[in-house]
Amino acid sequence: MTEAVSKLTWDLESIFPGGSASPEFAKFRKDLAADLESATRDVEALRKKGAAAPAEEWIDTMVRLRDLRERINHGGSFAYCLSSQDVNDEKAMVMLEEFSSYEAASDALRTAVEGFARAVDDATWEKIVSDKRLSGEAFFWNEFRRHARLKMEPELEKLASELAVNGLHAWERLYTKMAGDLRAEFTVDGKTEKLSMGQIKNKLSDPDRSVRKQAFEKYSEAWKSIDSLASMQLNSLAGFRLSLYKARGWDDPMFEALLYGRIEKKTIEAMWEAVEAHRGVIARYIDAKKRCLGIDRLMWYDQLAPVARAEKKFTYEQAAEFVIEHLMSFSKDMGDFARRAIESRWIEAEDRAGKADGGYCTSLPLLKQSRIFMTFSGNYNEMMTLAHELGHAYHSYVLKDRDYFARSYPMNLAETASTFNELLVTDAALNATDDEDMKLSLLEKKIQETFVMCCDIRSRFIFETKFYEERKKGSVPKDRLNELMVEAQKEAFGEILDEEGYHPLFWASKMHFSISDIAFYNFPYTFGHLFAGGIYDRARKEGPAFADAYRALLADTGSMTCEQVAEKHLGADITGQDFWNDAVARSLADVDEFVRLVK
Ligand SMILES: [Zn+2]
Known part of the structure; x- marks a missing residue:
């Protein structure tokens, strides 16, 4: 090799040499496909044996499922790396699809294990998960069995998954297409251009208010032009999901999100109550921000406006x-x-x-x-x-x-x-600078994040909760969706947003409501932000002495519920409000300094 490799590029060669033309990677895929096929054949034979099948064979199957999933993940990751380093690498794109088909194929194995896990008696199951080949992931397997028992018969679940490809998931694909095709005309310096929704949204953090205002108006107009379709799409997606939940006997639309989130509803409720209790502090931050921007009413499009322009460049x-x-x-x-x-x-x-x-x-x-x-x-x-x-x-x-x-x-x-890393590095950057403009800019980035988590994200949660309740009774018309959205924003922002500053079409413009894999793609953001802040605070108080405990906490994140992780490693009860009151207060602790700097 004579050509020097740039330190800014990554090494994929040591994974599979030769990029998307790698013979090693081709062999890896071929072996994987063959092993998937034989595992599927074997599990079918095992299933036919019914109760007569020895537990030992099921242990083997579970180990095989794990092995296959790990290989799919490994190869899929590599293909994903190839496709993102060069968007024109068509071979890599094809390979990505190949890996989703492997994943689907491994679902047959998974369904068979689910069927077994549902039916087997407790004593046998207990013996299986305490086998040394599986005991390291006993939490996962016990959860796997509990979930299987909360769902329909595996054959029905299989049918539901197949129907979802062109039902539930198709509504998400349709949304992606609608949003991707949508354009808005944007004028700057007398020049008008057609922008995608992504491009125009970037302008919402422009320092020039007239740019932000125009971006918001054009963006809203564009969504308004297809609001009937968007409403039909959202109602259909939610309707599919509710029918499935009903068939499984799941009454609460949030049930699935909580289940997969390994979290209790009372934890989320305690968190939102603490957020609500701190709105006054957020309002003080917003008042200072308004002074800084020279405005007296905060509109939706002012939320992300930068307060300072100090930008240091780094190599x-x-x-x-x-x-x-x-x-x-x-x-x-x-x-x-x-x-x-x-x-x-x-x-x-x-x-x-x-x-x-x-x-x-x-x-x-x-x-x-x-x-x-x-x-x-x-x-x-x-x-x-x-x-x-x-x-x-x-x-x-x-x-x-x-x-x-x-x-x-x-x-x-x-x-x-x-x-955690972001907080650590932000505080280091704050300590490293005497420049007041730079300080203001750094503090703003930090507090703004908490503001988004506590107001915007919360309004999405409130909207989704109310929307699903109404959707249970039938389709929710687009005007009602607008109303629900504004009501949710009023509840979450209070007096912070101006009476005319709401965003009624947010339900249409935000992709997160249309994610078909999971509903309530919102509270985990706020939870994660505040929870990590709590851990960071502990690290700041205890210093390097906390490093081992922090590592141990991270190591348990795959084998416990959120409540258990907090209890074991922080000694905290996150189902109660105390933890969250502290967490929100800490996340907003810089507001005083921010207000002082603005003055
Ligand atoms: Zn991340």
């Missing part, structure tokens, strides 16, 4: 060093890990054309490694993305030696390590 090396140094100041383990990840080129950060948007961290379970994807052009926000994604990678690293099914954690806990 990738500087950003990486800054992040490593401050992770190191809390935990040598975390700092060492980050350095290793960066030096081993686990991170794709180059700023070039042809890459996908956004950032993510994905794990390669068979190698016990991660890869991080992002684009670094020198901004502070990108340094934060680096810290954020390194948090995800550290989380995977801490879990790497657990059995595969004990490594997956619920969405509520998924952002713990990433948010």
Whole structure:
């Protein structure tokens, strides 16, 4: 090799050499497909034996299911990396579809195990999950059985899944298509251009208020032009979901989200009550922000307006060093890990054309490694993305030696390590600067996040709760959806938003209401943000002495409920309001300093 490799690109060669043309990867896929096929055949034979089948054979099947899922995850991650580093890599796109078909194929195995788990007696099951091959992930398997018992007969569930491909999930695809095709005309400096919804939404954080206002109006008009379709789509998606819940005997529309979130409803309720109790503090922040922006009424489109323009530029090396140094100041383990990840080129950060948007961290379970994807052009926000994604990678690293099914954690806990890193690095950046404009800008980013979690996200939760209740009685007309949305915003924002500042069509414009895999794609954000803040606060008080406890907490996120994790590692009862009152107060602790700086 004569050509020097850029430190800003990642290493995929050591996973499977040759990119999407890799012969090694082709063999990996071929073996996987063959093993899936034979496992499916064997499980069919096992199922036919019924009660006569020895438990030992079921243990084998469960181990096989785990092994196959791990390989699918590994190969799927690799294909995903290929497709995002070069959006024109068509082979990689085809491979991604190939991996979703493997996943679907492994569902046959899963359904068979579910059928067995439902039917088997407690004593036999107990023996099976305490077998040393499965005991490391006993939490997962017990949950698996409980879920199977809460659902319909496996054959009916299988039919429902098949119908959902062109039913429930098709409504999400339709939404994606509608939103993707929608355009709005936007005029700047006398020039008019047609913008996508994503492009126009970016303008909501423009420093110029007239730009934000125009963006919001054009955006709303565009959604208004298809609101009948959007209402039909949302009502159909929700209707499908409610029929399925009814057939399973699930009365509460939130039941599934709570189940998969491994969380109790009273925890969520306690959290929202604490949020509500702190609206006065948020209002003080907003008053200061309004003074800063020179406005007297806060409209929907002012929420993300920047208050300061201080932007320091960093090189990738500087950003990486800054992040490593401050992770190191809390935990040598975390700092060492980050350095290793960066030096081993686990991170794709180059700023070039042809890459996908956004950032993510994905794990390669068979190698016990991660890869991080992002684009670094020198901004502070990108340094934060680096810290954020390194948090995800550290989380995977801490879990790497657990059995595969004990490594997956619920969405509520998924952002713990990433948010923790962001808080650590933000505070370090705040300490490192004397520049008041810079300080204001950093504090604003921090508080704004909490503001979004406590008001915007909460309004989505309130809307969804009320919408599903009404949807149970029949289709909800679009005008009523607008009304419900504004009512929810009034409840969550109180006096913070101006009487004319609401966003009635938010139900249509927000993709999250149309995610077909799970409803209530909102409270986990707020939970994760506030929960991570609580852990960070502990770290700040106890310093490096808390590093081992923090690591132990992360390591248990795949084998406990949220309540159990908090109880065991923080000694906290998160079903009560005390924990949340502290958490919200802490998240807003910088408001005083922000108000002072504005003055
Ligand atoms: Zn994240």
